């Protein structure tokens with residue numbers, strides 16, 4: 001039985017949030033240990049059983065760029081065998097038309113493209129210039145929408161970039177609007193290297209609102225490099241954001257972003273939401289058990305504070 005925090009509601013916060021689980025994709029893409037396809041399928045199945053939805057499954061990127069996810073097709077086939085059509089509802093990352101073709105062949109219904117607010121990261125992560133990335137996304141997103149898919153748009157380096165330093169809010173808003181104008185159903189603002197602080201989060205959301213982008217189209221994607229992910233999440237909640245990306249056990253990081261570390265841990269987020277009395281529909285014990293099970297496969301303990309505390 002999990003210890004639970006006292007529930008003290010705060011006025012003005014959303015009643016319910018969606019946790020967009022990225023552990024199987026963002027969490028595993030940066031792991032040195034090779035993980036069997038069957039273990040990945042077990043992970044995703046366990047996360048779904050714990051009540052998480054959506055659960056991002058994998059990436060249809062170049063296997064040489066991200067060898068950890070080179071088994072994307074095998075994994076999705078394994079999941080279809082286990083879960084049937086439900087597996088086709090799991091979102092996957094797709095950078096370009098080649099990736100889209102691979103997702104369409106499998107009948108998948110939700111993709112996420114991933115852009116950059118900075119020139120350097122567009123180059124390192126996508127082999128594109130800042131401007132060139134839109135030309136890559138445009139036909140990909142148009143074809144995906146025509147095929148009836150939903151498209152999430154990730155935007156990386158929204159709060160700082162390890163090569164370029166500070167990133168102007170106006171630049172982030174311009175890039176984010178670009179993704180929305182291309183047809184993204186939702187825009188996930190990424191603090192790829194975990195440098196954001198709460199005031200910056202509020203200022204960025206306010207800048208989007210000034211440009212007519214409603215808060216319900218935004219999701220927040222925090223990494224916990226400087227221990228700010230939960231404070232930043234609270235700032236997002238106070239602005240009315242209701243979708244937060246998180247990774248079971250706090251795994252994660254982008255292999256092409258210098259100094260990127262783990263994502264906000266799903267368990268840490270759940271603990272805070274429970275204390276605030278915000279509904280999420282997820283079983284904290286089941287997620288923490290899954291993170292411990294995965295940690296055994298990875299050969300090291302979960303970095304999540306809540307996973308550690310619940311064990312002791």
Ligand SMILES: CC(C)(COP(=O)([O-])OP(=O)([O-])OC[C@H]1O[C@@H](n2cnc3c(N)ncnc32)[C@H](O)[C@@H]1OP(=O)([O-])[O-])[C@@H](O)C(=O)NCCC(=O)NCCSC(=O)C[C@@](C)(O)CC(=O)[O-]
Nearest residue numbers: 060061062065095098099114125126127154156190192254
């Ligand atoms: C975008 C590319 C593919 C460009 O890579 P490229 O080398 O410029 O690709 P290309 O278009 O020049 O093609 C070269 C070869 O790759 C093949 N190819 C081309 N595309 C694909 C594909 N989709 N799947 C499989 N194969 C592909 C293509 O068919 C061709 O094969 P060849 O003719 O030489 O045999 C590459 O840069 C890439 O795969 N990048 C992905 C990097 C990545 O996955 N990063 C991590 C995810 S982003 C992230 O983690 C941040 C996030 C989302 O979590 C939010 C945050 O924290 O900020």
